[in-house]
Structures are given as C-alpha cells and as structure tokens.
Amino acid sequence: MEECKLQAVGLTKIYDGGSKGDVTAIDHVDLEVKDGEFVMIVGPSGCGKTTLINILGGLDTATDGTVLLDGKPVAGPGADRGMVFQGYSLFPWLSVQKNVEFGLKMKKAPKEERAAQAKKFIDLVGLSGFEDALPKQLSGGMKQRVAIARTLANEPEILLMDEPFGALDAQTRVVMQELLADISKKTRTTILFITHDIDEAVLLGDRIYVMSRRPGTIREVLTVHIPGERSHESLVLPEFLETKKRIMDMLWQESQDAAMDR
Amino acid sequence: MEKKNKRRGVNMEHMLSFICFALIIGLWCVLTFGGFVSELFLPSPFAVLRRIGELYADGSLWANCFESTARVVVGWFWSVVVALPCGMLMANSRKFSAFVQPIIEFARYLPVVALVPLTLLYLGIDETQKYTIIFLGTFFQLVLMVCDTVSGVDANLINAAKTLGASKMQVYKEVIFPAALPGLMDDFRLTIGWAWTYLVVAEMVAAQNGLGYMILRSQRYLATDTIFAGLILIGLIGLVTDFLFRILTRIVAPWHERLADR
Numbered sequence: 001m002e003e004c005k006l007q008a009v010g011l012t013k014i015y016d017g018g019s020k021g022d023v024t025a026i027d028h029v030d031l032e033v034k035d036g037e038f039v040m041i042v043g044p045s046g047c048g049k050t051t052l053i054n055i056l057g058g059l060d061t062a063t064d065g066t067v068l069l070d071g072k073p074v075a076g077p078g079a080d081r082g083m084v085f086q087g088y089s090l091f092p093w094l095s096v097q098k099n100v101e102f103g104l105k106m107k108k109a110p111k112e113e114r115a116a117q118a119k120k121f122i123d124l125v126g127l128s129g130f131e132d133a134l135p136k137q138l139s140g141g142m143k144q145r146v147a148i149a150r151t152l153a154n155e156p157e158i159l160l161m162d163e164p165f166g167a168l169d170a171q172t173r174v175v176m177q178e179l180l181a182d183i184s185k186k187t188r189t190t191i192l193f194i195t196h197d198i199d200e201a202v203l204l205g206d207r208i209y210v211m212s213r214r215p216g217t218i219r220e221v222l223t224v225h226i227p228g229e230r231s232h233e234s235l236v237l238p239e240f241l242e243t244k245k246r247i248m249d250m251l252w253q254e255s256q257d258a259a260m261d262r
Numbered sequence: 263m264e265k266k267n268k269r270r271g272v273n274m275e276h277m278l279s280f281i282c283f284a285l286i287i288g289l290w291c292v293l294t295f296g297g298f299v300s301e302l303f304l305p306s307p308f309a310v311l312r313r314i315g316e317l318y319a320d321g322s323l324w325a326n327c328f329e330s331t332a333r334v335v336v337g338w339f340w341s342v343v344v345a346l347p348c349g350m351l352m353a354n355s356r357k358f359s360a361f362v363q364p365i366i367e368f369a370r371y372l373p374v375v376a377l378v379p380l381t382l383l384y385l386g387i388d389e390t391q392k393y394t395i396i397f398l399g400t401f402f403q404l405v406l407m408v409c410d411t412v413s414g415v416d417a418n419l420i421n422a423a424k425t426l427g428a429s430k431m432q433v434y435k436e437v438i439f440p441a442a443l444p445g446l447m448d449d450f451r452l453t454i455g456w457a458w459t460y461l462v463v464a465e466m467v468a469a470q471n472g473l474g475y476m477i478l479r480s481q482r483y484l485a486t487d488t489i490f491a492g493l494i495l496i497g498l499i500g501l502v503t504d505f506l507f508r509i510l511t512r513i514v515a516p517w518h519e520r521l522a523d524r
Contacts, residue, residue: 059421079427089422093440093517103426106436134517147422154426 004071005190006033006056006081006158011065013051024215025051028065031209031218033158036188042201042247043211044254049194052216053162056192057083069157079103082156086163088143090135096122096146097131103154121149124183141172148180152189161193165200174232177203181230198251202243203230210247213254220250305487310494313487322476327495330461330472333389337396337464338457342450345401349408350434350442359409370402375463387468392461399460400453407453411445412438444511444518451507458496 011029014022026048033039043049054060056067058077066073069080082103090099100118109117122128125145135143144164151159165173181204184191195201201208205224212219226239234240287307293299294306301309317323352359377398385391415438423437465474473492480488511518 057425059424077421077424079425081425083422083425085418085422087418089416089418091419091422091437091440093443093515102423102428102436106423106426106428106432136517136519150426160425 003035004032005035005037005069006192007068007071008032008052008056009066009068011052011055011062011067013048013055013060014063026055026216029216029218033190033192036190038184038191038193038204038206040201040205040208041192041194041211042196042198042208042251043216044213044251044258045196047211047213048216049196049211050162053083053160053192053194057081057160059083079107079154080157082151082154082159084144084147084151084159084161084164086166088135088140088147090143090146090150092135095132095134096127096138099135099146100150100153102150107154117153118149121153124152124186125149125179139172140168141176144168144176145179148183152183152187156189158190158192161191163195164193166195166197173200178231180204185229198244198247199235201247202226202240203234208243208247210250213258219254222246302484302486305490309487310490313491314494317488317491322471323495326471326473326476326492327499330465330474330496331499333392333464333472334396334454334457334461336389337393337460338400338450338454340393341397341401341404341453341457345404345408346446349405350412350438352405352409353412354434354438366402366405369398370406374399374460378463378467382467392464392469395464396457396460399463400457403456404449404453407449408446411449412442414445415441440515444515447507447511447514451504451511454503454507455500458500 008029008031012027013025015025017023029052031039031041041049041052051060055062058067058074058081061075068074074081091102094102097115097118100121101114104114104117118131122131125148127142127145127149130138130142135146138146147164165176168176177200180191183189184204193201193204202224208222208224209218210220210222211217222243224239224243226234226237226243228234290304290307294301294304305313314323317326348362352362374395378395381391381394381398385394419437419441420433423433428436461472462474462477465472466478469475473496477489477492480486480492
C-alpha cells in the first residue's frame with residue numbers, strides 16, 4: 001500500500017448568500033492522493049472544483065472537514081502545497097529566472113542554490129534561453145511553463161493545478177499535457193489536477209474523481225489503465241475511449257438531472 | 263510599418279501640444295499688442311519675459327523658486343512617508359480601515375485655508391508651519407489614493423506568493439509593493455501637483471520669500487507682470503516635475519505597460 005500524501009475528509013463549504021439563502025459549494029468531499037500519484041478531478045462547470053482546490057491549497061477555508069498532508073492537518077497556504085493557476089499569476093516585474101527563484105528567495109536560500117535550482121527547472125520545462133525575459137514577452141503556453149517551473153523549484157509535497165491549460169489553444173494544450181506527463185514521470189511529483197476537459201482527465205490521470213453538479217460531491221472514482229507512455233497517441237486507444245465514454249455518460253446524466261431540477 | 267505609424271502618432275501628439283501653447287501665446291499677443299486689454303490687467307508676453315529676466319538678474323528668481331520647491335518637496339515627502347504605510351494597511355486590514363477611515367474622510371473635507379489660523383497659533387511662522395499646510399492639504403487625499411491603488415493589486419498574485427511560502431511581510435514587500443508601484447507613482451505625481459496649490463496658501467501668510475509670496479506681494483503693488491512671471495514659473499516647474507516622474511516611473515517599473523505606450 002502506497003503512502004497517502006494528501007487527504008481530504010468531509011470537506012464542506014457553505015457560502016453565506018445573505019437574503020438569497022446559503023449556497024453549498026461542496027458537500028462532504030472525501031478524497032486522497034497517494035505519494036507520486038497523478039490524480040484528476042473532473043466535473044461540470046460550477047460544481048465547486050475551484051472551491052475544493054482552493055481549500056486544499058489553503059487559500060479558502062472549509063466550513064467543515066479537514067485537510068491532511070502526510071497525515072497532519074494543515075490550515076492556510078504554504079510552500080508544501082504548490083499551486084498552478086489558470087491565469088499563470090506570474091510576477092510581471094520579475095524575469096523568468098527571478099519568477100522561478102521566488103519561492104526559494106522567500107525561504108532565504110543562498111543565491112547559488114537559487115540559481116542552480118532555477119536553471120534545473122527552467123531546463124525541465126524547456127525554457128532555456130528565456131531566463132531574462134519578462135512575462136509580458138512570453139506566449140500563454142510559455143507563461144504556464146514558467147508557472148510550473150516556479151512551483152516545482154520550490155519542491156512542494158504536492159502540486160495542485162487548477163485548470164492550468166484552460167486558457168491555451170488546442171495545439172498548445174496538447175504540447176503542455178505531454179510536457180506535464182513527462183515531468184510527472186521524471187520528478188515523481190504528486191499531482192492533483194482539476195479540469196472540466198474529459199480528454200485531459202483521462203490522458204493524464206492515474207485516477208479520476210468525477211464530481212457531481214452543485215453542490216459538488218464525489219460521484220465516482222475511476223482508475224485509468226492505459227498501456228504505454230501517455231501522449232497524444234493515447235487519445236485513440238480503446239482503453240482511453242472506454243474510460244472517456246464512462247465519464248461522458250456520468251456527466252451527461254448529471255446535466256440531465258440538472259435540467260430536471262429546473 | 264506598425265512601428266513607423268506609432269512614431270508618427272507620437273510626433274503628431276507633440277505637434278498638437280505645441281500648437282495648443284502657440285495658440286494661447288498667440289491670443290495673448292493679439293490681446294496685448296492689439297491694445298484690447300490694458301497693460302495693468304494683462305501685460306504683454308515681452309513685459310513678462312523682461313520681468314523674468316530682471317528677477318533672474320537680481321537673484322530672486324532662483325531664490326524664490328528654490329524656497330518654494332523645497333517647501334513643496336518637504337511637505338509632500340512627509341505626506342508620502344505617512345500615507346504610504348497607512349494606505350497599505352488600510353487596504354489590507356479591515357480593522358485598521360474601520361479605525362481610521364471615518365476620520366480621514368472627515369478631515370478630507372476640511373478646507374486647508376481654514377486651518378491656517380490654527381497652524382499659525384500652534385506652530386508659529388517658521389518653515390514647519392508651511393510644511394504642515396502642504397502636508398494637511400495632500401495627506402488625506404493621498405492616503406485614500408494609496409489605499410485604492412493597493413486594493414487594486416491582482417489578488418491572484420498575492421495568492422500565488424502565499425502558496426510559494428511567502429510570509430505576510432514578504433507578501434507586502436515582494437508582491438504588493440512592486441505590483442502597486444506604477445499606480446503609486448501616479449498617485450505621488452498627482453499629489454505633488456496639489457502640493458503647489460497649498461504652497462500658495464502656505465505662503466499667503468507670514469512668508470518672506472517664495473513664488474507664492476512673490477505673487478501675493480505683487481498684487482499689492484499692481485505688478486501684474488510679476489504675477490504672470492510667478493504663474494509661468496510655477497507652471498514650468500510643474501511641467502518639469504511631471505516629466506521627471508514619468509521618467510522615474512519608467513526606471514522603477516520598466517515592466518509596466520501603459521495603454522498609451524502600446
């Protein structure tokens with residue numbers, strides 16, 4: 001049995017809606033991510049995915065429930081849970097190099113160590129030669145590479161990714177997905193990745209949590225069995241298509257139920 | 263091609279600025295040389311130039327410009343020194359904001375001229391009184407501007423820094439301050455302009471030198487040419503200040519993209 005890295009127990013978030021009444025974003029969500037595992041959360045838009053990952057990352061607080069990292073409860077944001085956001089969130093006044101060094105600078109790591117670590121991860125995401133560029137000079141895909149390098153350079157226990165490729169065009173997205181699959185294999189980083197893109201979920205995940213519509217609950221957990229390396233070629237394998245169909249059916253069912261409610 | 267057009271656009275703008283000044287001076291010439299207005303009310307441009315020459319020759323031009331500029335800069339500087347931390351705290355702490363906001367909003371509406379008697383009573387007629395008038399005139403506006411600018415910093419950048427392990431102090435120093443810097447430079451630039459308005463208020467009473475004093479004393483002797491000389495000098499110092507601030511902003515925040523620069 002592999003060690004459990006991140007665990008969520010009974011996470012519930014209720015927003016105070018004032019006169020309109022309270023809104024339950026997520027309802028008793030349990031999940032676990034094992035050490036070195038690549039876990040996907042997929043669900044219809046508005047199901048509380050972002051609320052969930054923000055609570056896991058410590059940027060939002062749960063109304064009820066606990067987040068455990070290596071078995072210990074965590075509260076508030078920290079370097080142990082690195083996050084990558086859809087909007088890149090690069091510091092526009094810092095060069096690529098300085099952006100990647102940011103977390104290490106916060107830890108007051110020595111300059112040489114910072115530079116060496118930054119170089120390693122800039123190489124890893126394929127941005128050598130762009131060390132001195134400013135974020136505004138980079139394309140969306142390159143910005144997200146910097147954001148990934150910046151988080152990895154900090155050596156977090158787990159990488160939390162909130163629809164990181166959602167703003168990219170289709171071709172760039174596939175390139176980034178292959179890059180991330182490659183990084184995950186090379187670094188053995190534990191990753192929890194949120195998406196509404198079923199292809200992305202099946203392509204990248206070892207396991208997939210499928211969420212229901214709002215209030216978000218875990219509807220089902222699937223284990224993905226796709227032979228060989230994950231690449232764009234996996235997208236046409238029968239195993240891929242079969243898993244994709246199962247998730248599509250579930251989400252279709254969710255949308256039918258939502259329509260019935262209305 | 264695009265670059266060339268942009269160039270031409272900039273030249274065009276310079277041209278228009280120049281034409282505006284030329285029109286005003288032209289109108290001034292027509293009014294005075296055409297004999298439409300008495301010399302007593304509006305001296306000719308040459309008379310004003312001659313007067314500036316005389317002031318330069320007897321040394322009072324530099325002395326007055328220097329005194330006034332020093333008062334403006336010192337008063338404004340203290341206003342910045344206090345307003346910056348105060349505004350940053352207001353933007354980031356609801357409690358602090360609740361504590362100081364009402365008094366600041368209240369003080370903001372007090373006309374500075376009405377405070378002159380009190381400053382004279384408390385501080386006498388030395389330089390401190392003049393700095394205080396300028397401070398009072400600019401501080402309450404500036405603190406709200408700083409608060410507003412700092413509140414406008416992209417929350418995603420702050421979240422990214424927190425998940426990279428930045429402490430509260432580090433978030434202020436490494437993220438909020440640099441992100442807000444271009445906006446703050448704009449706030450400072452606007453406030454130093456207002457400081458010149460309050461300078462004249464400060465020099466109205468109990469000053470022995472300065473451009474405001476020179477203008478007010480000239481009224482007594484109906485020396486309209488000196489009044490215009492003083493006004494033109496204040497305007498020119500204002501133009502230079504503005505220009506310096508724009509250059510300084512480009513130096514401290516070269517990453518910042520302005521709409522006008524695109």
